Amino acid sequence: MDTWMRFMSNDGGVVFGRVEGGYLHEYESLEQPVPTGAVLSTRALTPLAPCAPGKVVALWNNFHALAAKLDKPVPSHPLFLLKPxxxxxxxxxPIRRPAGYAGKIVYEGELGIVIGRRCRNASIEEAAQAIFGYTLVNDVTAAxxxxxxxxxxxxxxxxxxxTFCCIGPAIVSGFAWQKAHLTTTLDGVERQNYPLADMVFSPAEQVSLISQDLTLEPGDMIACGTSVGVGSIKDGATVTVAIEGIGRLSNTLSAAGAVTAGAAAAAEASAV
Amino acid sequence: MDTWMRFMSNDGGVVFGRVEGGYLHEYESLEQPVPTGAVLSTRALTPLAPCAPGKVVALWNNFHALAAKLDKPVPSHPLFLLKPxxxxxxxxxPIRRPAGYAGKIVYEGELGIVIGRRCRNASIEEAAQAIFGYTLVNDVTAAxxxxxxxxxxxxxxxxxxxTFCCIGPAIVSGFAWQKAHLTTTLDGVERQNYPLADMVFSPAEQVSLISQDLTLEPGDMIACGTSVGVGSIKDGATVTVAIEGIGRLSNTLSAAGAVTAGAAAAAEASAV
Known part of the structure; x- marks a missing residue:
């Protein structure tokens, strides 16, 4: 297992690499994971989303427990939408509440698959090889x-x-998802705790089947869908998605217009 | 009005610029439309899609005539999906029939808006300024x-x-869409002929309203939705979308696996 992160350096550049013991061993890119030789202290770096997906394919109804709760049949092909x-x-x-929207905003803790190489009509074996690693996702919805x-x-x-697709903090390659559980806490109270083994389509099956439809590119992500325990987030509340071995992803919902200047500046910088 | 195109040059590089009288006046990019000084004969160049959108926002039910035919109320906010x-x-x-899908494939001739600058929470006036120009779209569906x-x-x-989002052949800036008609022909037979003035949300309204939801980036596209006359494409048939002043966009539906070696090579090269 290796842990991969992306950071903004002091000069505003973006660096990507393997993190070990407080140091970033820089690599060319996720697409070309070749070491540059540079080693940087992560204390001098600002964490970013661990990859910059061109597209995020988000699955619906991919856990047996949720399908049973919703009383829906398990699908025969991944059902998905796209998040930009x-x-x-x-x-x-910060997750930002959309201006003019006062309604319910919902969290969904999910496993994220990060694609490492271009993938089209991939067999299950090719799909497994095309997975760079796994991350955490909070798939947010204006319900x-x-x-x-x-x-x-x-x-x-x-x-x-x-801001409705929270990912991170790291991508872990070689991660054995089969025995892992995902938990989601809302202001510290556990709301989701489900085994990833309950997935309808495994990660390799998802990559293979979706690659029959559309070409997946390095850095693209698949959000594997959520299970039971989804709920709404009040303004100011913090959602934390966690999987042992990957880490903890925390994001707080800001009321519309309530994002602090610092956070807005960081978001602006990371978007450049 | 200026006509902008993107090409592959003989060395495999991508060039973008203004086309006039058989020559490409090269510009840095759509985002930075600054002339490089280079002038190239378009005869030595292979046309590509005129931009490389990060995302395509595709509207549903945005023409009064179609809403009336479907007996649906006109929406109060643009209804959209994303095409990757x-x-x-x-x-x-070539439009490629998905492997394993023998069903109906449908064309929809549409006006395409190409974004020229980053756009978030844009007013109608800012939105109008953020439109780089207009192109043609065939929004294909496996119905x-x-x-x-x-x-x-x-x-x-x-x-x-x-291959389900055909765009081109050019982007025309300064185009007056208000008086234009869009036609779609199937193997030369006219199937759609509708006035763009029948749109529910005008291009500037679309850009403004969608930018309240998600940040639009230079090169991103909005497909404005179609009107009456949608129909299915048989394998081997050619769909041509045309607007006087923008041009003609023709694409042929290939049966699964029937793409010629040359077309496949061109598609591969343009995807690099």
Whole structure:
């Protein structure tokens, strides 16, 4: 298992690499994981989302326990929507309530698959090889928008707002998801605790089947879907998604317009 | 009005610029439209999709005539889904039937808005300024997948396959869409002919409203939605979308596995 992170350095540049004992061993990129030879103390660096996905494929109804609770049949092919790159933030960055939206905002703790190499029509074996590693996802939804229009379910809009795809803090390669549990806490109170082994489509199956539809690129992400225990976040509350061996992803929901100047500046810098 | 195109040069590089009288006046990029001073004959260049959008926001139910035909109320906010960057192809490139899908494939001729500058919470005036120009879109759908699963409408999957977002051949800046008509022909037979003035949300309104939800980046596209006359494409048939002043966008549907070696090589090269 290796732990990979992305940081902003003091000069505003972005560095990526393997983190060990408080040091970043810099690599060219996720796509070309070749060491540059540079070793930097992580104390001098500002953490960013661990990758910059071109697209995020987000699965719906991919856990047996949730399917049973919703009384829906398990799907025969991954059911997914897309979250845009513009929705991605890293650990510690604020989730921003959309201006003009006073409704319910919902967390979903999920395992994230990070793609390491271009992937099209991949077999299960090729798909397994194309997985760079795993991260944590909080797949945020403006729940009241989803069915606001009775003629068109607004999955992409409700889940696509800026800051609505929290990922991080790290990508862990070689991670054995099969025996892991994911927990989500809301202001420290456990709300989700489910075994990843309950997935309908395994990570390699997801990558293989989705790659029959659309080409996956290095850095792209698949959010594996959530299980039972989803709930709403009040303004000011903090959601923490955790998997032992990957880490803890915490993000706080800010009321509209309530983002601090520092956080806004960091978000601006990381988006450049 | 200026006409902007993107090409592959003989050395495999990508060039972007203003086209006039058979020559490309090269510019740094769509984001930084500064002339490089280079002038190239377009005869030595291979056309590509005119931009490389990070995301494509595709509107549903944005024409009064179509809303009336579908007997749906006109929406109060743009209703959209996202098509991934991996679905984009240029004029002349083949639409590929997904392997394992024998169902109906549908064309939709649309106006495309190309974003020129980063756009977040834009007013109508700022939104109008952020539009780089307009292009043509064939928003392709694997229609039988849309409601294949009764519990989850698969908009992103049905419209997100590789090659399902045809755009081009050019971006025209300063284009007056208000008086223009869009036509779509199928193997030369006219199937759509509708006035763009029938749009529910104008281009500047679309950009402004969508930028309240998600940050639009230079090169991103909005497909403005289609009107009446949508229909299915048989394998081997050619769809041509045209607007006088922008040009003609033609793409042929290839049966699965039937893409010629040359087209596949061109697609591979343009994807690098």
């Amino acid at each position: 790159a513009s929705s991605v933030i890293g650990a510690g960055e 009241d928008l989803l069915n606001e229009n009775p003629h068109f379910p607004q999955w992409c809009r409700a889940k696509g707002f800026d | 960057a991996s679905s984009v192809i240029g004029a002349g490139e 039988d997948l849309l409601n294949e699963n009764p519990h989850f409408p698969q908009w992103c999957r049905a419209k997100g396959f590789d």
